Amino acid sequence: MNAFTQINPPSTGCGNAPVLKQRGQREVFCGLTSIVWLHRKIQDAFFLVVGSRTCAHLLQSAAGVMIFAEPRFGTAILEEKDLAGLADANEELDREVERLLARRPDIRQLFLVGSCPSEVIKLDLSRAAERLTQAHAPQVRVLNFTGSGIETTFTQGEDECLASMVPVLPETEAEQLLLVGALPDVVEDQLVGLIEALGVPVVKALPSRSADVEVGIGPNTKFIVAQPFLGATAGALTGRGAQHLAAPFPFGEEGTTAWLRTIAEAFNVSPEKFDEVTAAPRARAQKAVAAASERLSGKSVFFFPDSQLEIPLARFLTRECGMTALEIGAPYIHRDLVSADLDLIAEGPVLSEGQDVDLQLDRCRAAKPDLTVCGLGLANPLEAEGLATKWAIELVFTPIHGYEQAGDLAALFAKPLKRREGLTL
Numbered sequence: 001m002n003a004f005t006q007i008n009p010p011s012t013g014c015g016n017a018p019v020l021k022q023r024g025q026r027e028v029f030c031g032l033t034s035i036v037w038l039h040r041k042i043q044d045a046f047f048l049v050v051g052s053r054t055c056a057h058l059l060q061s062a063a064g065v066m067i068f069a070e071p072r073f074g075t076a077i078l079e080e081k082d083l084a085g086l087a088d089a090n091e092e093l094d095r096e097v098e099r100l101l102a103r104r105p106d107i108r109q110l111f112l113v114g115s116c117p118s119e120v121i122k123l124d125l126s127r128a129a130e131r132l133t134q135a136h137a138p139q140v141r142v143l144n145f146t147g148s149g150i151e152t153t154f155t156q157g158e159d160e161c162l163a164s165m166v167p168v169l170p171e172t173e174a175e176q177l178l179l180v181g182a183l184p185d186v187v188e189d190q191l192v193g194l195i196e197a198l199g200v201p202v203v204k205a206l207p208s209r210s211a212d213v214e215v216g217i218g219p220n221t222k223f224i225v226a227q228p229f230l231g232a233t234a235g236a237l238t239g240r241g242a243q244h245l246a247a248p249f250p251f252g253e254e255g256t257t258a259w260l261r262t263i264a265e266a267f268n269v270s271p272e273k274f275d276e277v278t279a280a281p282r283a284r285a286q287k288a289v290a291a292a293s294e295r296l297s298g299k300s301v302f303f304f305p306d307s308q309l310e311i312p313l314a315r316f317l318t319r320e321c322g323m324t325a326l327e328i329g330a331p332y333i334h335r336d337l338v339s340a341d342l343d344l345i346a347e348g349p350v351l352s353e354g355q356d357v358d359l360q361l362d363r364c365r366a367a368k369p370d371l372t373v374c375g376l377g378l379a380n381p382l383e384a385e386g387l388a389t390k391w392a393i394e395l396v397f398t399p400i401h402g403y404e405q406a407g408d409l410a411a412l413f414a415k416p417l418k419r420r421e422g423l424t425l
């Protein structure tokens with residue numbers, strides 16, 4: 001039997017590179033932001049933030065106001081008397097949930113989402129979720145997770161949400177693959193289509209689009225993660241006996257091929273079958289990346305820590321688009337998840353975890369990168385200083401995984417360079 005063609009790692013990768021760890025002021029959105037894409041993905045869920053008016057404003061401005069549809073997120077606002085402990089917030093929460101579920105029989109999963117204020121007053125949302133599940137089962141399952149900004153970055157909201165679902169997944173002995181991460185439906189369908197074409201028997205997704213899709217877990221479940229920020233979810237799945245397939249993330253042609261190959265090897269797919277299924281989309285992706293990355297080749301990039309996508313994206317930009325990474329900052333480095341990507345990035349860039357934003361801004365100005373990937377709050381000031389910037393949050397809201405999106409991904413990074421060239425003509 002032929003062996004799979006493996007990708008060539010650099011002679012020395014970043015897997016053992018020293019990590020600069022700094023703690024100070026950070027510039028990131030809180031985990032509530034993840035509700036914006038989670039509520040679109042889980043179509044029978046409602047996300048009830050237990051928080052302040054600030055939380056409500058953040059959600060409204062990030063998600064926009066839905067005029068024609070009933071929204072599937074909202075905020076139960078903690079008033080001053082709740083914060084001062086003068087009212088029983090649990091009683092009020094029960095009443096709000098009662099009202100909501102009576103009005104919205106389409107809701108099958110209700111997530112109580114903690115915030116900074118609910119955590120400060122130590123409102124126990126896990127007990128509230130248990131109590132409300134007892135009251136509303138089997139029609140509605142109530143879970144809870146935190147989206148608080150006290151120690152999270154915004155993608156951690158999804159991690160907390162998916163991790164909260166793992167303990168209630170039913171047990172199964174079925175041999176299956178679980179695809180973990182809230183991908184846009186069109187991207188999920190593309191990836192699942194490729195995996196099924198390889199002959200993998202059962203492919204399930206977490207989160208599923210609705211509570212009616214039964215997703216079980218057990219010793220014959222292998223899971224692969226599609227987003228590098230799902231460390232807690234991966235830990236919870238492993239704790240339930242599932243086996244993690246560690247792979248580079250499916251960004252670009254090379255990343256997608258390596259990710260699919262890991263699945264193929266785990267399910268004993270032959271190299272011939274793998275080539276037959278992937279050859280055409282690989283060729284399309286290579287062509288699209290080559291065309292879109294002309295403007296990127298030979299340029300340098302500096303990542304501020306924001307979306308937690310930084311490490312796999314740096315791998316894509318350096319290996320497939322000809323860029324040089326000067327600093328790769330990540331809010332957290334989940335070694336179990338990103339080691340395969342780190343090994344593929346040639347040594348050289350500063351690898352940093354956490355943030356002291358002023359010190360990092362000094363490093364960025366000194367490095368003078370051609371492109372800076374950062375949060376919204378830093379982008380405008382850096383643009384004013386003459387640096388081309390890419391908003392990191394756009395990378396979470398845009399479909400970027402898989403072969404068919406590889407060219408678009410390179411183009412997303414090329415766009416700010418094109419804009420700046422236009423400005424300096």
Ligand code: SF4
Nearest residue numbers: 030055115116148149
């Ligand atoms: S959870 Fe915290 S950081 Fe997020 S909007 Fe509410 S108060 Fe602000």
